[in-house]
Amino acid sequence: EAQVTQNPRYLITVTGKKLTVTCSQNMNHEYMSWYRQDPGLGLRQIYYSMNVEVTDKGDVPEGYKVSRKEKRNFPLILESPSPNQTSLYFCASSLTSGRVHEQYFGPGTRLTVT
């Protein structure tokens, strides 16, 4: 089944404790992206990657890191999480060929930082 998977689905952690949220897709998509969803603010893009070893900042990159060493994986790293990073996080992927690039989303990771 074609899908985007994220792990973990739920995470509670403390301020300053480094964490990684994994994202993997099995559709051979070149493009991958991370979003956060907050009440009243909708979805905002954190980082994206056009292909292996090619990453760039989205609209809200502060406090986050990413890497793209393999085409299928795009982990999100919080080196020193803070309470304002408590949010629902989504990974997404899409092809880069063609004119319209619909994105396929993972199930989400709910992160709480205390």
Add this chain to the structure above:
Amino acid sequence: AQSVTQLDSHVSVSEGTPVLLRCNYSSSYSPSLFWYVQHPNKGLQLLLKYTSAATLVKGINGFEAEFKKSETSFHLTKPSAHMSDAAEYFCVVTRMDSSYKLIFGSGTRLLVRP
């Protein structure tokens, strides 16, 4: 600046009656447009996309949307609501500077009464 406005934050309908979720966008060019649905504790699922091939777009689960350039609207409709349609719906457009960068509407929560 580009924007997407979902005119209703909540819509309540009875099962079996029509659904109308309204979306207007502002753009100086012709963007790609999407509707996504988010069920509770789930990721975003693509309902349909506008690719400029036809102004009336059919999606999954009986939903369709009509692109009206003169009104800059992309309203989502369904002839007969089902209880399983209860979810949050997002209207999404691509940004002018990149077809991979998305602007999300604030969402419309659809309630379906038995």
